[in-house]
Amino acid sequence: MSQPADKSIKKSAASEWWETIVVVVEALLIAIVLRSFLYQPFSIPTASMQQTLMIGDYFVANKFVWGYGKHSFSLGRYGDFTALDFELPISNRIFGREPNRGDIAVFRPVPQNIEYIKRVVGLPGDTIQVTAGRLYINDVMVEREEVGKAQDTDSSGDTREVTVYRETFPEGTNHIIQEISDNGALDNTSKYVVPAGHYFMMGDNRDRSADSRVLSQVGYVPAVNLIAKAEARFFSITDNIPPWQLWQWPANVRWDRMFQSVDTQHQ
Incomplete structure (x- = not known):
């Protein structure tokens, strides 16, 4: 009589193991679907978006709000992390809306094979220029208000005093930026005319950001290279x-x- 009971126990244990494996696989598939199509976590390894996003911040980005482009399903490389790099063979975005000025974007610059995160400053057709540290959009100087002073430390441990400003875009959205000075390497530029289907990106830490002002490194970002909107x-x-x-x-x-929105604020 004991033999059938032993077989029943063994069968039950095997069944439990199988059910556990199925649950784990299902959870992994759900996580992959969420990460690939809906939301993806990222971390910040550099100082270019401080104070909005500090070195060591982890944030979640919305992958469907702007639709999908060629790098949307890449689990690619961010900072020192390298993973699966899958590129869709498409030349335009599918689904979703266009980014708004002031949105914070994760994207892949054309000259690079890693993800960047910057703020959308210029829309298709805009003229962008920085003169004496002041941002001009379509030849109109963008309003900024000094908030105070702060200490800013970059990824190499270099600490500088910065002036913190609240900058307000023409549409009324505002955000915090900071400047070491108004006469840095990227504080006086020529005029940039944003091509159709492209965006101009800038970091909130204006003197510590390699962004669209550096055409050879970032330049104009094609819409199809947008990956997600930081939220x-x-x-x-x-x-x-x-x-x-x-x-x-x-x-x-x-x-x-922790648990704070990084969206632009409205007046």
């Missing part, structure tokens, strides 16, 4: 400390930066 921070830790080092959390997690 909210969900974690933040100083000095790019890996999040799995839980023992570092008490002294280094920036709790006040």
Whole structure:
């Protein structure tokens, strides 16, 4: 009588293992679908978007709001992380709306094979120029208001005093930028005319950002190269400390930066 019972127990254990494997596979598939089509997490390794996005911030980006382009399904490379790089054979975006000025975009510059994150400053057909540190859009100087002073530290540990401003775009949206000075290398530029189907990107940390002002490195970004729209921070830790080092959390997690929107503000 004991033999059938033993077989039943073995069968039950095997069934439980199989069910566990199925659940794990289903969870992985759901995560892949969410990451590929809906939302993808990113981290910030450089200072170019400080203070909006600090080194060590983790944020989630919306992949469907602007539709899908050639790099939308790439799990590609961001900072020092390299993963699957899958490029769609398309020349235009499908579905979704156009970005708004002020949106924060994850994108792939044409000369590069890594993801960048910057703010959308110029729309197709716009004329963009920086003169004495002031941004001009279509020959009109963009309003900015000084907020105060701060210390800014880049990824190499270099700390500088910066002036913090609230900048307001013509559409009424505003955001924080910072400048080391108004006479830096990219504070006086020629005029850029944004081609049709392209966008002009700039970092909020204006003197520490390689962006569309550097045509050989970033330049005008084709719409088809947009990947996602940054929406909210969900974690933040100083000095790019890996999040799995839980023992570092008490002294280094920036709790006040977690679960906050990074969208532009409206007046």
